[in-house]
Amino acid sequence: xxxxxxxxxxxxxxxxxxxxxxxxxxxxxxxxxxxxxxxxxxxxxxxxxxxxxxxxxxxxxx
Numbered sequence: 001x002x003x004x005x006x007x008x009x010x011x012x013x014x015x016x017x018x019x020x021x022x023x024x025x026x027x028x029x030x031x032x033x034x035x036x037x038x039x040x041x042x043x044x045x046x047x048x049x050x051x052x053x054x055x056x057x058x059x060x061x062x
Contacts, residue, residue, distance in 0.1 A: 001046070001060060001062060003023060003038050010055065012030060019052055022042055024049060
């Protein structure tokens with residue numbers, strides 16, 4: 001599963017971090033970082049993260 005975040009749209013609100021902390025983190029500079037190639041077992045959490053993103057910047061590619 002490939003996770004894609006449009007960093008031009010993302011404003012680092014961090015809601016995704018609460019849904020899928022194994023995939024999304026906020027770094028020491030306050031910027032979102034994420035694991036682009038994630039394990040399929042994390043799909044539900046990543047889908048929830050995409051749903052709660054206030055700017056809908058997260059998509060999943062199979």
